[in-house]
Amino acid sequence: MLSGRVDELRSYQGAQVAIFAIAISSIVLLTGYSGQISLGHGALMAVGGYAAVLAQIHLHLPYPVTFLVGAAVGALAGFLLGMAAARLRGPYLAGTTLALAVGLPSLANQFHILGGEQGLSFDVGSAPLWAGKDFSQYRWFFCVAVVAALVIFWLLRNLLSTRYGRRWRALRANPTAAALAGIDVGEAKVLAFTLSSAVAGLAGSLFAMLLGLVAPLAFTLSLSFTLITGAVLAGVTNLGGSIIGAAVLVAIPELSNAVALRFGGSEKVTANLPGVITGVLLITTVLLVPQGPKFPQRLRLKSLRTRKH
Helix, strand or coil, X not given: CHHHHCCHHHHHHHHHHHHHHHHXXXXXXXXXXXXXXXXXXXXXXXXXXXXXXXXXXXXXXCHHHHXXXXXXXXXXXXXXXHHHHCCCCCHHHHHHHHHHHHHXXXXXXXXXXXXXXXXXXXXXXXXXXXXXXXXXXXHHHHHHHHHHHXXXXXXXXXXXXXXXXXXXXXXXXXXXXXXXXXXXXXXXXXXXXXXXXXXXXHHHHHHHHHHCEECHHHCCHHXXXXXXXXXXXXXXXXXXXXXXXHHHHHHHHHHHHHHHHHCCCCHHHHHHHXXXXXXXXXXXXXXXCCCCCCHHHHHHHHHHHHHHC
């Protein structure tokens, strides 16, 4: 039934929303809870994507296992980066992660094993036979991405309600006070960076699945900025808002094309409109809802009030 109702484009966009939501949730974990700023999460996604593809090519692992490999290698990269991040804060940390995002594409071009500018193909095959012959590959990707997003959100929601989440919130509020309260600030920062990078690595491997390849042009600096934009639109401390932020990011190009066609389809308007719409949304979000949308919570409160009356 699903294959008859959802076309290929919407399936692709739905999968993209789920993948971006996972990536944005990694920034929410890192910045919204531990207070560390990263401008290089697109590079960490690239690490996970390349690791997944290389694991498939050289180890001949099934693609679900390669996703775990991408998450594990992303976690390792995050641990190494977190060791440096534990001694940095503010613009110094942001600059370090920015350098990673800028330098990674050129690094990939230097090694033949990484495929150079053309990248490496990621062949995950077609949809399983039990899904039906009319069930396309993009619809299967949508299902895989949504299941992965649900699992990640469930794990993060439970993790952030434990003592680790409370430590990260204390660290974000006041690192000095957190240290005086007995929290190992360096250890907490490294752990947050490691887990955030693992989630980003998983998102990168899923993104490689959706694109069918990994290449430097797929993980540019603009991807990192796009994810940050989505996190701000979601509310940096709002894990559930990651879905809204991801949906907005995927919808902006289509909205821009529709508006550009409305005004005559000028090439200049088409090229600049996405940035304008994104900027307006960012300013509006910061001014009106800096903590991000919280529609589910409001609906629950309204429901409880209705029951009381």
